Amino acid sequence: MARLFLCEKPSQARDIARVLGVTQKGSGCLQGHDVVVTWCYGHLLEQATPETYDPAWKRWALETLPILPREWQLVIKPDWRKQFNIINKLLKDSTEVVIATDAEREGELIGREILEYCNYRGPITRLWLSALDDVSIRKGLADLRPGASTETLYCAGLGRARADWLVGMNLTRAYTVLAGRQGHDGVLSVGRVQTPTLKLVVDRDREIAAFVPKPFWDVVGTFQAEEGLFQAKWKPSDESLLDDEGRCIDEQAARALVQQAEGHPGRIVSLETVRKQQAPPLVMDLSTLQQEGSRRWGYGAQEVLDIAQALYETHKATTYPRTDCRYLPVSQFDEAHQVVTALQQSDPSLTPLIDALDLSRKSRVWNDSEITAHHGIIPTTSPCDVTRMSVPEHNLYDLIRRHYLAQFLVPHEFDQTEVILDLVGETFVASGRQVRVEGWRELFRRPASGDDGEEQESSGKAKKEDRALPALQQGEVCPVTHLEIAANKTKPPRPYTEGTLIKTMKNVARFETNEKLKARLKVSSGIGTEATRAAIIQTLLKRGLLRKKKGIVVSTPMAQQLIDRLPAMITNPGMTALWEQALDEVAAGRMTLEDFMERQEILIKRLIQQASDVTMDLPPPSTPKCPECGANTRKRNGQYGPFWSCSRFPECKGMVKIESRGRRKKTSREKAGHCRGKGRR
Known part of the structure; x- marks a missing residue:
């Protein structure tokens, strides 16, 4: 015992x-x-x-x-x-x-x-x-805690699993059957997380399709300062010239300014330089790793998860990957020397970088209060054989280890300069950045992603506001060497990649208008989990609701039709927040599992009743008509191979045989009898 x-x-x-x-x-x-x-x-x-x-x-x-x-x-x-x-x-x-x-x-x-x-x-x-x-x-x-102290947490887990099952089994079957009546051959997945995820893509695709580009004009001036040239952009003071984003939409006003300013110098009326520091990025969690893998190399979300799992299980090179945490426990700070030593033994080419580290430096990443079930993904204390890694494995491993090493380098420091010029009574603005201390950025060939999840430009494509300005003086008069009118058009939102879709799933709270539900979605880190988001996207791709083309994820007509027919409570991520609120009550012991499930059953009954009144308006399938009743057919597998069966089966037993060379041969209703009960629903 x-x-x-x-x-x-x-x-x-x-x-x-x-x-x-x-x-x-x-x-x-x-x-x-x-x-x-x-x-x-x-x-x-x-x-x-x-x-x-x-x-x-x-x-x-x-x-x-x-x-x-x-x-x-x-x-x-x-x-x-x-x-x-x-x-x-x-x-x-x-x-x-x-x-x-x-x-x-x-x-x-x-x-x-x-x-x-x-x-x-x-x-x-x-x-x-x-x-x-x-x-x-x-x-x-x-x-050790008493077992009874966490029993209600188990009840909440049961409630989540059973509620997901009820939604998935009932609504997937309902809408698949409705689509099948029109000859659709396939499963229309419906789920608590799948469906709001699908709606995100459908909404984005429709926004892109409905987008009408609108023209706007920038006036960019090149000014000659004593220490060199720099550019500044017109900022109109007349709000009637601007759209909601502050862009000039009056071409004539822009041209009038250029004519008016000809031969006049600009004068610096405001000059402010501030020394700023940028802390090193936190270590990776899975979703950030998936976003970066997609952005840098075009890796799919499931591909990144598989690679991260291999680094953890096969190579023993990194820690547990399915984490939603980007922090490390303070107690692990003392292991830094072991981790760095193992990295150097695994890859001696890192020695120049490692020699520059200060292992006594404790960054913000060491924070016990931010630790969830697992800490961030970091290298292990054991050496690994990097020569056995595939190129994708090494790419992600290198990203993980550099984010860890960055914790022991000084912050990146730069001077941020903001300039305001007056030119014939109009305002021109310029912004520049002068790096003072490279710091942790020395570790990255391309800048690491920001802590807020925003993608940063690669070092070869620096933003204009990141470029250095020449030395300037308050009140300095700067002749204009060139004024250019740049005609532009607004751009549609970008389609999703797997990486940006995962980012949106995690930050879906920004789409919720109800403040309580928004707050709950933030607490639960959006919809899905680190371990399930990739699988959810993969399921939608496999079932033909999403399609991937050159790294872009788009919805299919079937997906758009499904989203239009489903009730808003299923497509809206706020539904997940409502469930999570109720599950919190179960976990806290303020609601019983039985009460929670009773509410779910009432909801499912109502949703099925609504589904029974739905008509799916699907694009016509490219299938033969039933020889008996003229309805669409569906491809099924029988005892003697595949065949086209009437979508009204079992009411109608009509079928079209599929010949081995692809020719279709109609058979009589009587001959179709041998397939009775053999087809897959």
């Missing part, structure tokens, strides 16, 4: 076992004296499919909806059955279970759903960790 520590993943188990002094390897566990540490691989269990509850629910049909399980069931994931059986056996021999999964709602669900499934009824305690370094683990072990 032993005390059993149940962890969420093998790496977590190894870290905890190391501190416990548990070193003997067992089958799917680590063993010590009266202590066993075992692990999951995330969720070992999943929600059962509808037909598990009722065979009639296997068929996709509106009359079977809504599907509302009375007694919820879980099933073991086939890939993890072996590990589940190991845990089940260990539980039978345990005197106590310490839940050591991630310290958040999903981690609580992963651990407790196994205990419930295995009917474990022994004592439970909770190891609550904010980081997996030795100091943090020892602190957590010395302060």
